[in-house]
Amino acid sequence: MIEVKNLTKFYGDKKAVDNISFKVNKGEILGFLGPNGAGKSTTMNMLTGYISSSSGQVLIDGVDILEDPIKAKKNIGYLPEIPPLYVDMTVHEYLNFMYDLKKCKQSRKAHIKDVCSLCRITDVENRIIKNLSKGYRQRVGLAQALIGNPPVLILDEPTVGLDPKQIIEIRTLIKKLGKAHTVILSSHILSEIQAVCDRIIIINKGVLSADGTADSISQSLTNKHRMTARIEGADKNTISDALKTIKGVKYVRADMEREKGIYDYDIESEQGTDIRRDLNSLCTKNGWNILMLQLSELTLEDIFLKITMGEGIVIPKEEQPQPEDNNNGGEK
Amino acid sequence: MGAIYRREMNSFFSSSIAYVFLSVFFLFSGYFFLAGTLMSGTTDMSGMFSALFLIVLILIPVLTMKLISEEKKQKTDQGLLTAPVSLWGIVLGKYFAALTLYTIGLCITLVYALILSYFGTVLWGMVISNFLAMFLLGSAFIAVGVFVSSLTENQITAAAASFLVLIVLYLIDQIASLVNVDFIKNILMSLSFYTRYIEFTRGVFNLSSVVFYISTAFVFNFFTVRVFEKKRWS
Numbered sequence: 001m002i003e004v005k006n007l008t009k010f011y012g013d014k015k016a017v018d019n020i021s022f023k024v025n026k027g028e029i030l031g032f033l034g035p036n037g038a039g040k041s042t043t044m045n046m047l048t049g050y051i052s053s054s055s056g057q058v059l060i061d062g063v064d065i066l067e068d069p070i071k072a073k074k075n076i077g078y079l080p081e082i083p084p085l086y087v088d089m090t091v092h093e094y095l096n097f098m099y100d101l102k103k104c105k106q107s108r109k110a111h112i113k114d115v116c117s118l119c120r121i122t123d124v125e126n127r128i129i130k131n132l133s134k135g136y137r138q139r140v141g142l143a144q145a146l147i148g149n150p151p152v153l154i155l156d157e158p159t160v161g162l163d164p165k166q167i168i169e170i171r172t173l174i175k176k177l178g179k180a181h182t183v184i185l186s187s188h189i190l191s192e193i194q195a196v197c198d199r200i201i202i203i204n205k206g207v208l209s210a211d212g213t214a215d216s217i218s219q220s221l222t223n224k225h226r227m228t229a230r231i232e233g234a235d236k237n238t239i240s241d242a243l244k245t246i247k248g249v250k251y252v253r254a255d256m257e258r259e260k261g262i263y264d265y266d267i268e269s270e271q272g273t274d275i276r277r278d279l280n281s282l283c284t285k286n287g288w289n290i291l292m293l294q295l296s297e298l299t300l301e302d303i304f305l306k307i308t309m310g311e312g313i314v315i316p317k318e319e320q321p322q323p324e325d326n327n328n329g330g331e332k
Numbered sequence: 333m334g335a336i337y338r339r340e341m342n343s344f345f346s347s348s349i350a351y352v353f354l355s356v357f358f359l360f361s362g363y364f365f366l367a368g369t370l371m372s373g374t375t376d377m378s379g380m381f382s383a384l385f386l387i388v389l390i391l392i393p394v395l396t397m398k399l400i401s402e403e404k405k406q407k408t409d410q411g412l413l414t415a416p417v418s419l420w421g422i423v424l425g426k427y428f429a430a431l432t433l434y435t436i437g438l439c440i441t442l443v444y445a446l447i448l449s450y451f452g453t454v455l456w457g458m459v460i461s462n463f464l465a466m467f468l469l470g471s472a473f474i475a476v477g478v479f480v481s482s483l484t485e486n487q488i489t490a491a492a493a494s495f496l497v498l499i500v501l502y503l504i505d506q507i508a509s510l511v512n513v514d515f516i517k518n519i520l521m522s523l524s525f526y527t528r529y530i531e532f533t534r535g536v537f538n539l540s541s542v543v544f545y546i547s548t549a550f551v552f553n554f555f556t557v558r559v560f561e562k563k564r565w566s
Contacts, residue, residue, distance in 0.1 A: 011566075048414040052564045073416040084411030086339070088346060100335030101415045144411070 001026045001152060001182040002047065007056035009042055009206075016042045018206040019056070024199075026151075029178040031197030032186035035308050039206040040186040041081055044156050047184070048078040060152060074102070077150040081157055083141025087130040091121055091140050094129060095147060102148040111147070118173065119143040134161035142170070146177075153183045159192060171196050190301050204308045217303055227295045229265050229279065233288030236263045242282060248273035262291065333417065336425030337432075340399065344433050353395055357437040360387045365444045375452045377445065378533045381462040385529055388470060389502055393494035395433060396477025399426045400556070401490045404482075413564070419557045427478050427553055434470045438463065458535050465532030468545035469525065473498055475552035482559040501525050 002024040009017040017039040024030050034040045045051045047058055049065040049072065058065045063072040086094055095112050104111065116122045119139045124132060129140060138161050145153060158174065159167045174196050177183060187193050193200055194214055202210040202217070210217045231239050236254045243252045248269040256264040269275050276293065283290050344350040361384055368379030403409040412422050445459045480494040481487075500507075505527055508520035521527065528541040 045410075050410055050414050050564070070416045070418060073414060076414065078410075078414045080407065080410045080414075082407040082410075084408040085406070086343070086408055087406065088343060089339075093342070097335055097339050098411070098415075100338070101412070101417060103416065 001028075001061055002184070003057075003059040003062075004043075004047070005057045005059075007043065007046060007058065008054050009039075009046060009051070010054045016206050017046070017053075017203075020203070020206075020208045021056075022201060022208065022211060024182055024184060026182055027179065028199060029174065029183045029185065029197045031193035031200045032184060032203065033188065033190070033193050033200055033304060034186075034203035035188060038203045038308070040203055041156055042206075043203065044078075044154055044184070044186060045080075048076055048154055049073055050078075050080075074148075075150050075152050077145035077148065077153045079141045079145040079153075079155045079158055081160075083137055083144065085129045085137055085140060085144075088128065090126050090128050091116075091132075091143075092125045094140065095143060098144045098147045102150075104148040106149065111149075115143045115146045118146065120169065135163060135166050138162055139166075139170070142173075151181055153177060153181050155183065155185045157187055158185060159187070159189065167192070190304055202304065202307050209307045210303070214303070226266065226268050227276075227293065229267060229290060229294075230258060230262060230292035231265060231283060231288050232259075232262045232291055233283070233286065236265075239263070239265065239288065242286065243267060243279070246275050246278045246282060248275055248278075259291075264292075333421035333425040333428075336412070336417070336422055337429050340426050340429030341432065344429065349394065349398070350433055353391055353433060354437050357387065357391060358440055360384065361440055361444070365441075369444070369448070375448045375454050377441070377448070377459060377462060378535075380444075381441070381466060381533045382530055384466065385469070385502075385526065388466065388473065389498045390495065392434070392470065392473045392477050392498065393480075393491040395430045396474055396481050396494060397491035398481070398487045399430060399478055400482040401484050401487050405485045405487075413560070419560045420553075422560070423478065423482075423553055423556045427475060427549075427556075430474045430478065431471055434474060435467060438466055438470070441466070455535075461535055461537055462533050464542075465529055468532075468542060469529050472525065472545045472548040472552075473501075475549040475556075476501070479552040479556045479559070482556045 004023070005021050007017055007020045008015070020039075020043060022030075032040050032043070042051070046053045047060075047065070049058075049069050052066055058072075060072040060075050063075070065072040086097070089097065092112070095115065096108070099108055099112060113122075116125055119142050121136060121139050121143055124136055124140075129137065132140065138158065142155070142158060145155065155174070159170050162170060171192065174183060174185060178196075178198075185193070185196060199212065200210070200214055200217060201208060233239070240252045240254050243249060243265060246269075249267055250270060251266075251268040253266045254263040258264050267275070267279075279293075280290065282288075344353075361380060364380040364383045365377070368383065369375070369377050372379075400409075403412065413419075441463060442459070445454050445456070448454050476497055477490075477494040480497060481490040484490050484493065501523075502525060504520055504524045508517050508524070511517045511520065525545075528538070528544060531538055531541060
């Protein structure tokens with residue numbers, strides 16, 4: 001549905017987006033993750049034809065956004081970072097305007113009504129946008145993107161400014177939309193991406209650093225086995241030292257005093273080892289109690305930090321489908 | 333283009349711009365009509381039309397100042413540019429909305445002519461020629477205003493800058509008279525909006541002037557499209 005080939009964007013000398021390629025299939029919800037200034041919005045602006053790329057190609061349903069912009073844009077609903085709202089219009093007037101602007105074919109009244117109820121803005125339909133709260137404005141922005149029922153939805157930080165209840169509502173809505181639409185969604189809220197998206201792309205400093213599901217990214221990032229244990233019975237240094245004697249343990253850290261005098265120990269061991277039994281017998285031998293034992297996978301938060309901290313790292317995509325085209329994206 | 337045109341028209345009338353424009357225009361045209369035509373007991377309206385040149389010059393920046401600058405400021409241009417409309421559609425939608433409001437204002441002069449026709453013989457050829465001249469002048473000036481508005485994010489800057497540009501266009505005759513080189517002088521004189529306009533008000537219908545105004549309008553609309561285009565590519 002969406003195909004991005006070697007997309008690059010220069011702002012003057014600064015490379016904002018560097019040679020990004022990916023594909024999004026129909027019905028997929030793709031999460032765009034990255035710290036502020038990583039190039040998320042720039043990429044999205046290029047996908048929607050708001051700005052042009054310095055080189056590379058964007059195909060929406062097989063149509064090049066720069067060669068046939070009108071046809072390509074017909075398939076896109078876009079919610080930019082700042083919703084493009086005319087604040088002097090009422091919600092109804094505005095959606096009517098967007099309906100005309102997108103030259104929609106659906107029956108006007110029913111379609112606008114549907115979109116309003118989907119975004120839960122029916123009760124503010126006749127109010128002037130200027131007087132709406134940030135959350136409502138955001139939802140009107142989303143409604144605007146849904147007008148015309150475009151198969152591709154590109155949403156730049158759709159939940160910014162919403163309260164927790166609204167965030168959950170919007171997420172549910174996006175998930176629902178994801179069944180019939182192709183959705184690209186950017187955010188720097190990690191839990192949101194994890195909750196909504198089938199696939200995640202992490203962008204850092206304009207470079208595509210990771211592409212895959214949260215699990216597959218975390219697997220390729222780590223080759224260690226991690227667990228957290230809460231052990232009672234001795235002071236933390238004694239226990240730490242004892243833990244380090246278990247075969248396979250590489251690293252022990254105790255800095256969380258969750259209960260008085262009792263610490264949580266983060267234990268990292270080599271890949272493929274399972275130290276739970278050794279740990280148990282060690283504690284029994286010393287008369288210590290294991291109050292809690294938790295295997296920890298890398299959370300999305302860990303992945304995000306790992307990838308975006310310092311110089312940043314790039315995870316090569318394993319099942320990289322070699323671009324089958326003759327790679328002629330360079331002349332744009 | 334239709335959607336943008338309708339939105340701009342609505343926006344003119346839901347904000348104060350349409351009312352300010354129309355009332356100021358009616359006020360001055362009414363005054364010039366009274367002073368230049370009624371008081372001197374003539375049916376010749378040319379005096380009013382030539383005096384209106386300056387009023388138009390001041391009012392058009394008000395009409396065009398927010399057309400594009402406000403879109404940029406509120407970031408609504410992002411909605412327009414990612415919608416399935418061409419850049420020409422966007423620019424012309426706005427341009428024709430301003431031109432429509434301008435023409436509505438202009439129509440008051442026809443009402444004056446009708447009033448006169450009760451009291452004497454009106455030379456309708458002259459009136460139409462004058463009306464056409466004002467219309468053409470406006471269509472060129474509005475294109476200039478829209479172009480200036482596309483260069484800035486601030487309405488007031490847009491208004492002031494358009495006013496400045498229009499003043500320079502108005503003063504081209506004066507500038508030309510200061511130049512000693514005949515060649516440049518001729519070029520400047522042929523670019524004069526004022527001389528061409530005054531020609532019309534005296535009843536001279538010059539086709540080259542019509543072409544001049546229309547092509548000015550086209551060129552500045554084209555520039556506006558290029559400004560949008562440039563923003564996308566830089």
